Amino acid sequence: MGFRALGDPTAAHRHFVRAAAHIGDVPAGAYADWTRFGIADGLRTTRRNGPLAAPLERLCARGELRALGVILPPYLGDLGTEEERERLITALRMVHAARWLADDEQQALGAVISELMGVSG
Template sequence: MNPDNPVVRLCARGMRAEADGRADDAHALFRQAWEAAGDDYEACVAAHYLARHQPTPEETLRWNQECLDRADRVGDDRVKGFYPSLHLNLGRAHRDLGRPDRAREHFARAAALVDALPPGPYGDWTRFAVGEGLRATGAAAPRPGDADLTGLLERLCARADLKALALILPAHLADLGTDEDRTRLSTALHMVHAARFLPEDEQATLSRVIGTLTP
């Protein structure tokens, strides 16, 4: 986004207010951005931030849908990278309203588009959030080793085994159910297994989970 754009500047000021805990100021700045928007692109940007400061799930959904509609009207490369988060936010809004089928649809769309995001913290966070949404709405088909892996992660978290968690958790949280994701998770588990720093029973659990991930 162009930092010199007046709507973007207002949204940036709103985000700073948000970070400072000044929610009312943030909302007012985002509302100013919406009122100052001169085209669909600027309206899309403003609507995205306004959606974060709505009093009801229904209003949150309305502004997220407005954001998507405006992005569709823009229809060029300026909004290409917006779509994973647009569908993620709509998925969350529908889930909060008790509409799992609609939520699942948007989470699946976000998953199909998330690889368009550049590598980095924002792309990782979006991918983790999409994965959580898919699992929460049953869009991600369970795998045979999921229960074993969940139990192992709970044990690692309980004793704060940061070394093992640092290797396994990113691949697990970013798993959207693709073959590439399965390979990434299997590789992470192989690395921990090969290091042999876990207790024997956990090494055995790793072996079982790795076996379920091997084609």
């Protein structure tokens, strides 16, 4: 039974942070991808909802596949490194520049980008 199941999200988050630091020890390939996504999911679920939670939920509900296709790979594999944050910001900027979203969503996405850049800068 893991820390999450035991109701200790702080300990679970520390565990996932340690796992993320050692992802490079996993041989490349499908197993490494699966492990990365599992660790990234653990990191996301043991910290506060990030700024992308609500916008992604809306995009999923609408089936906005072009935007999701660009955003989800860096989002799902994000282990919290600066390089991965930049990859995610780049994907968000690409969607924003393509103007695939309604005006209110464009503004919300711009705000998310600004917030993430503030975290990384």
